[in-house]
Amino acid sequence: MNQRRDLAEQGKGGLSLAATLARLAAIGAIMLGAAAGFAYVGGWLSPGRLTQARMMSAFQAVNGAHPGFRRNHAKGLCVAGTFDSSGQAVPLSKAAVFKPGRVPLIGRFALAGGMPFQSDQPASTRSMALRVVAGGEEWRTGMNNTPVFAVNSAQGFYDQLLASRPDPASGKPDPAAIAAFRARHPEAVRAMTIINARAISSGFADSTFNSLNAFRLVNAAGISVPVRWATVPLQPFVVESALQSAHTDKNYLFDDLIRQIHEHPLQWRLLLTIGEPGDPTNDATLPWPPERRHIDAGMVTIDQVSSEADGSCTDINFDPLVLPAGIEASDDPLLGARSAAYARSFTLRISEKSQAAASAITAQQVHAGNN
Amino acid sequence: MSADPVRFPLISRLLHWLMAVMILSMLLLGAGMTATVSPRYPLLFSIHRPLGIAILGLAVLRLINRLFNPPPPLPESIPAVQRLAAKASYLTLYALMFMLPLVGWGMLSAAPYPIVLFGAWHLPPILPQNPTLYAWLRPLHTSLAYLLFATFLVHMGAALEHGLIRRDGVLASMASWSKTRR
Numbered sequence: 001m002n003q004r005r006d007l008a009e010q011g012k013g014g015l016s017l018a019a020t021l022a023r024l025a026a027i028g029a030i031m032l033g034a035a036a037g038f039a040y041v042g043g044w045l046s047p048g049r050l051t052q053a054r055m056m057s058a059f060q061a062v063n064g065a066h067p068g069f070r071r072n073h074a075k076g077l078c079v080a081g082t083f084d085s086s087g088q089a090v091p092l093s094k095a096a097v098f099k100p101g102r103v104p105l106i107g108r109f110a111l112a113g114g115m116p117f118q119s120d121q122p123a124s125t126r127s128m129a130l131r132v133v134a135g136g137e138e139w140r141t142g143m144n145n146t147p148v149f150a151v152n153s154a155q156g157f158y159d160q161l162l163a164s165r166p167d168p169a170s171g172k173p174d175p176a177a178i179a180a181f182r183a184r185h186p187e188a189v190r191a192m193t194i195i196n197a198r199a200i201s202s203g204f205a206d207s208t209f210n211s212l213n214a215f216r217l218v219n220a221a222g223i224s225v226p227v228r229w230a231t232v233p234l235q236p237f238v239v240e241s242a243l244q245s246a247h248t249d250k251n252y253l254f255d256d257l258i259r260q261i262h263e264h265p266l267q268w269r270l271l272l273t274i275g276e277p278g279d280p281t282n283d284a285t286l287p288w289p290p291e292r293r294h295i296d297a298g299m300v301t302i303d304q305v306s307s308e309a310d311g312s313c314t315d316i317n318f319d320p321l322v323l324p325a326g327i328e329a330s331d332d333p334l335l336g337a338r339s340a341a342y343a344r345s346f347t348l349r350i351s352e353k354s355q356a357a358a359s360a361i362t363a364q365q366v367h368a369g370n371n
Numbered sequence: 372m373s374a375d376p377v378r379f380p381l382i383s384r385l386l387h388w389l390m391a392v393m394i395l396s397m398l399l400l401g402a403g404m405t406a407t408v409s410p411r412y413p414l415l416f417s418i419h420r421p422l423g424i425a426i427l428g429l430a431v432l433r434l435i436n437r438l439f440n441p442p443p444p445l446p447e448s449i450p451a452v453q454r455l456a457a458k459a460s461y462l463t464l465y466a467l468m469f470m471l472p473l474v475g476w477g478m479l480s481a482a483p484y485p486i487v488l489f490g491a492w493h494l495p496p497i498l499p500q501n502p503t504l505y506a507w508l509r510p511l512h513t514s515l516a517y518l519l520f521a522t523f524l525v526h527m528g529a530a531l532e533h534g535l536i537r538r539d540g541v542l543a544s545m546a547s548w549s550k551t552r553r
Contacts, residue, residue, distance in 0.1 A: 015536060023535040031528045038520055041399050043406030051406040136493065138485045154408040315482075315502050321413050322484065325491035333410045340404075340412040346482070351506040 050154055052344035058158055059345075062165045063114030068356020071345040073127050073142070075118055076110030077254055077361045078311020081265065083132050085298040089272055092225060093217040095326030096135025098297060103134045107302060108313040109204050109257060112144065117360045119250035122200050122240045126253070128209040128231060128268075129318035130300065137324035140316070142338075143209035143231060146195045149284035151188050154337035160188060191285035202238040204257045205266050213320060213338075214281035214330040217272070226275030226330060228288065231268035231300055235260075254361045258305050258369030265303035272297050281330040307366045308359040317346035377443045378544050386433045387545055393426050394468070398520050405513075420475075421488045427472035434465065446539045460526055467519040473497075474515060478508035 015023070036045070043049050059071040066074060087100035097103065111118065112125035129142040151157045163181035167174045182189050201207045211229045218224045249255065260266060272295040273288060280286045308314045321329055321339040329335045349356075379387070397419065404415035445454060479486050480496030481504040487493055498504060534542030 014538070020536055024532075027528055027531045027535060030531060031524050034524060034527065038399065038402055041406070042402035049406065050408055052408060053406070055408055137491060315500065317482065317484070319484070329413060331410075336410040336412040336414075337408040339416075340408045344405075347505075347509050350482075350502045351509070353502060353506065 050158055052340050055154070055158060055341045056344055056348060058161045059114045062161055066114065066116050066357075067352035068349050069114075069116040069359075070110075070349060071114050071341075073110040073112055073129075074114050074116035075254075075360050076108050076127075076308065076313075077258070077359070077366065078306045078308060078313035079107040079109060079261065079302045080304040080306075080312065081105055081107065081300065081302040083130075083270070083298055083300055085134075086296055088295050089217070089297040090219075092219050092227075092272070092274070092295065093326040094220045095139070095217075095324040096137055097132050097139055097324060098326070099134070101134075103132055105130055105132045105300065106312050106316065107131070107300075108311075108316070108318065109254070111253070116357075120253040126204055126207050126209070128204070128207075129313070129316075130231075131313070131316055131318065131322075134324070138322050139324050139327065140318045140320065140322040141211060141229070142318040142320055143211050143229075145201075145207040145209055146212070147198055147210060148191050148194050148287050149212040149334065150191050150195060151185060151334075152191075152283045152285045153333055154341075156185050156188060157334075157337065159185060187283070187285045194287065199237075200240040202240050202244060202256075203253055203260075205235045205260050206233050206237050208232050209268070212284045213332045213335050214275060214279075214284075215323070215335075216281075216328040216330050217274075218326055218328055224328070226279060226281045227327075228273045228275065229297075230271050230273070232271050234267040234269065251361060251365070255365065255369065258361075258366050261302060261305040262369050265301050267302075268300040270297040270300055271295070282332050284332060284334050305366055305369075307361050307363040309363045315350065317342050319343065319346075377540060378547060379442060380440045382436055383440050383442070384545060384548075386429065386436060390426065390429055390433065390468070393422060393429070394519070395523070397422055397426060397471075398516060398523070401516050417487075417489075420479075420486065423472040423475050424488060424494065426468060427476075430465070430468040430472075433468075443544050445541065448537075448539060457529070460522055460529070463518070463522045464526065467515055467522065471512065471515050471519060474508055474512045478505055478512055481505040481508060 039045050043051050056071055063071075063074070070076075081104075082102050083097065083105050084102045085098050085100055087098070089095075089098040090100075108127075108129040110127045110129070111120065112127060118124070126145040127142060128145075129140070131138065131140045133139075151160055159181050163177040164173050165177070166172055209231045213228070215227050215229075216224045217227045244252065274293045274295065275281060275288055276292065279288045279292070306312075319339050319342045320335055323329070378384070400415050400419045400422070404412055404419060407415075445457065449457075476486060476494065477498045480498040481501045483496060483500040485493055486496065530542050530545070533539055534546065
């Protein structure tokens, strides 16, 4: 301590004014450098980087502001039911959800797109999201009724979103923007050909919903195989008719679903499609060969329906990377993009709850479907 | 000109520098993962959770260690107002070392998200599912992280000022590793 005091008595470290200033400048430069590094990582110095915030802005630019709603798949309703595992997936995955037995589930049916009050259209992409808890672990999945996804990257999704933005004058997307998107994303052109060739069913109940993204199943021995999954309806396929969509209300898909669930439980088989070496796991625009092995993992039964106003799915983020041990992410870049974007969408809509309008499918409608 | 290294005990220095690296990594992870939709996002997030919990555990150890190994006193040459500033910055750093992981854990609980550490290793929720609580905690987590980064900058600047300009042994008390006293 004595030496410390002696030193201090020499003045400010015994440095000349010039040396003090030079060292102060060096310290300032180090602090500035650290702050700049933090700012760089946080994206503040890269306005071109595709961030969650930028993706959310694109949704708003295309769909307008709809506070309190999911930025995508905004129009939907909540369901609940059970998953009865067949046990057939146990050799491929150690996930508790695949052990034989019944667990409760929460789900949501929705239409793709960020407009919560859009009219139901036959060609709109329909989705089913599920959340199952088994053995203390959670599995959340969101699936669409299309055979493949339209794009294979976050940038592709962003470009597609912006290209679809309606021109304020015509109310339709700018053909030049669409053409530029197609030129830049040939994978999307190929995928749309497959998607447009699909047979469209009459409603949610007879739709098959596909995971689109690949995942990996890991069994108790640590062996991992690529997988895509789908929920395949037990309700017989009825082809969509122009009559049905033309003569009913703007919520006809949801109203039919509510009526059907009130009549009797709806069921889907959970089919796991096991990929083989060479099957693309990192590109959701490419289908796998149809002869791939399928495993019937169990039965999804939906017997309860409620509006988002009083349903338990409303405050769930169906993040595709909420996975139990035994199901893992693949190298599909869309999985990380979905997880990141869903997280931001969730935070925004939860924070906007006080400003939120009522969902298009109201509690009254769900109740009326009971009569 | 060499100052007398009235040093922190080895255990205190180890805890300090280990946590310095972890906390700085954590701040960068947080800033990076909330500004990307790239495939790195899930990797960053999967490191962020267990690293945050490790920081919380070490913060507890560090507080206990501080009771047994109090820091060496600042040189008497330091004016009272600067002592107060130093004390305030230490208090802020300690408070944030506890609050950031707890707010993070709490907001994941309130969302709710499963709090996965690794594989099937989960932490229990510390709060019930509650959207209002999540809407409050999520931005708080970000604000506290900015505050921690700002406090870190001030702390580093002050330490360098002691080491390069005052040369009063304060920086050496934490940053000197030589075994022999000069």
